[in-house]
Amino acid sequence: MHEENGPWNQWRFEMEPGGPQHVGGDTPLLSGREWMIIALSGLMILNGWYFLGIITVNILILLILERKGVLDRWNATRVLGFILMIRTSRGQLTLEKISRPRRLWRWFGEFSLWLCAFILLITTTLITLSAITLLNQPTSQSLETSDVLLIPGVSNGIPLMWPLLALMVALVIHEYGHGIQMRAHGMRVRSFGLLIASMIPIGAFAEPEAREITQAPIRERMRTYAAGPAVNLVMAALLTVVLASTMMSIDPYDEGAYSPAIVVEGPSEAAGLLPYDIIIKVENASIGSASDLQNKLSQASAGDIWTMAVLPYDNGSWGNQIELEIILGDKHAHYLAMNVTPEMLEALDIKPGDPFMGVSGDGLGPAIQSTTGGRDRLIGPFAADLSASERILYGVTHPLQLLSIPLTFDGEVMASAEAAMLDVGPIHQEIINGIFWFWWINFLLGFANLIPVVPFDGGHLMRDAIRGSIQAVSNRISILHPQRMEIFATKTANVASLLFVGIFVLPILFRLVV
Template sequence: MYPTELEPASPSEIILIPGVSPTIPLVWGLVGLIVALVIHEYGHGILTRAHGMRVRSFGLLILGLIPIGAFAEPEGREIMRAPRRERQRVFAAGPAINIYGAFIFFIAMALVANTLTPAINGVHAEGIIDEQPASEAGLQPWEVITHANGTIMDDRNDFTSFLDSHQAGDNITLTVLTIADSEGERQQRDINLTLADQYQYQLDLGTDPQIIAAYGIEEGDAFLGVMGLSSNDAGANELAGPLSSSASKDPIPLAVGLAIQPLKLIFNPIDNKGEIMHEQELQLLDSETFLGLEGTMILLHLLFWITWMNVLLGFANLIPILPFDGGHLLRDRLHDYFAFFAKFFPNSHPINVQNTAHKISSMSSLILMGMMILIVALPMLI
């Protein structure tokens, strides 16, 4: 079933505040935010001192007995009188160290994720296609296929090889474990089905035959009728991304994967209602480390949310809106550009250059802020 109308996101879903947004759990979100804020402010403070400017104060923001952030307050007059290039480095230091930190914590998280193993060998499907063999046989999403025609299916590679060895019209028997009940128990059953034709299924969807051929699909290829067929450690592998044990080790895919994987992690809690992976994927994992499954999961959640908050805080602060770091960077960069072109106009005055840079940066901040408010508010008004 598909929704006929998309509901606009509520303000609590859009405002990414721990405990307010359902996307961010309170405890993990606060821990990740505090670590990211401390790293961010340390970056500003270190660069401020490195360029010979004083830091008036540095410390933690406390709500009751709970630290909720950090601050580094440079000497205002000194930073405003500093050369623009040095001032830009100070403003850029916070977001930069957040982004570098995100990569470091991501690597640590990937190492922990790689220690997770399937609790049950087999494969599962995230979705079942209506009126296809799996659906008609009663297979449900997230049920674990452990055997096919009596042969053990350890992972996705085993099962795809099994399907490749069969043709449309073949009858097969799958041994399936149901979704765990409230006590964590699973029931085993056998289901019998007749494989469909994948080529014909694509034609029925209206797919161009040339595109079908480009994907290597031929007439008579076996089709089970499932979506998202995965090994049972897929949740851990998705977190580790290019550093997972099953990922390609070629240098180019590895480098590209490392660059984008921390950004992809932003969508995990959004897609999984505040969890780092789907609830059913969590139930399919185990750990043989000295920490055990519970300890490994605690460490994995800790590293995930620190990575997540560092990515979010780093890139959010680069938005060219005052008083974010990106707004200050935009203002100083505009001043540099205008000062360069002012050399070609003898009547240009430095005060005019400064005023123009300030006006444009302030105007762009207002425009961007208005656009962001409109994006949030418009779906609720329509």
């Protein structure tokens, strides 16, 4: 809707002046300006400024295509010098058919508005807290530019194929969400468009008739803004169920328990236990899951000696069963040695004599996990053995845990050892990867677009919400002339938007520079 959402789908920037310059056969292959851009990009790459080098290469390619009239034939223009913007009128007939049940889509627009208002409150709170934290603790970890933009195949933890495909689909349904709301409220869509940089789609837009969108009632316009992110979030919710259903059909090769990390100089390290070694028996009692081992541990005391049957892990496979002997340590003494206060240990109900194996978690799960750990992490709140309170807790935290998975496991949906524990073929694994990345991109695109900063959808929602609130108050108490009230409301919304731009950009710039 005359928008692209940054970095993937932001409102359209103004085009650079000037059209394509057609050249004759005697024109040199490259102009002087283009040779300068080649030299500049080479210097940037040699100095390790790869991101800026890629931008200058994009500028060069688009300049050549523009000079040769190729962009004209594509109905495309340059945006900010290095981004290709392609417009098309295709999809209008499909849009009209989908948006025919007007009342249904207006209801969805109202639902979208309330959903996005709730998430907008969350993003506003998170951004504000982030800025406050930065002011109080300015020594934050630095960020790479590519990691801020989250580009498939470029940013750490984001591979190319599935995220790129998911991004293209997510952008399409996002813009169709805007377009459907426009048609449901009687507004026309002039064109759809795509923004491309380095062959990667980074944004899209549905362009309305400018006068219709600006003159539309505030609530109808807000529904239109909210529909795009809401479509992505609803799609992510559906994919959460699909992902869980797919994972439920997968079983491990061997039942047992393991730990993804071992405490240095702890009892498990002394016994010879390594990360991802599968414990299948303790004192001749079978261990089929993490709960079995935890129950066994709850009945033990510090100083007890266990004989464990273990399948040793070695570079993606498990060897024949071996026996290890472990002397359980004292958890209370261990934490005291780590400078944990006795008051804290008492609050955690850790007492002298409590057993301690010396194992640790990986940040995404407990210290002791079942061999179905990777599967269970993707199932989340849909696991069969959860209580009602656990299901609610997991439901709240599950999206955040899924978001962090590829960043923790370097672009994979689980650790390689966890995947090797599961009986899943390569085709099935690719299906799981596809579902996961479609969820990941849709959720992130919907959530990120509700940042309260223009050009994001959340910025436009916030600005219209401020204007609408001021207008409603002014109409009730009649303290301002309608024209003055409109000017005051617009200025207040713009000031608030600029304030949130500063709050949002400050932490990012600080981490990029420091």
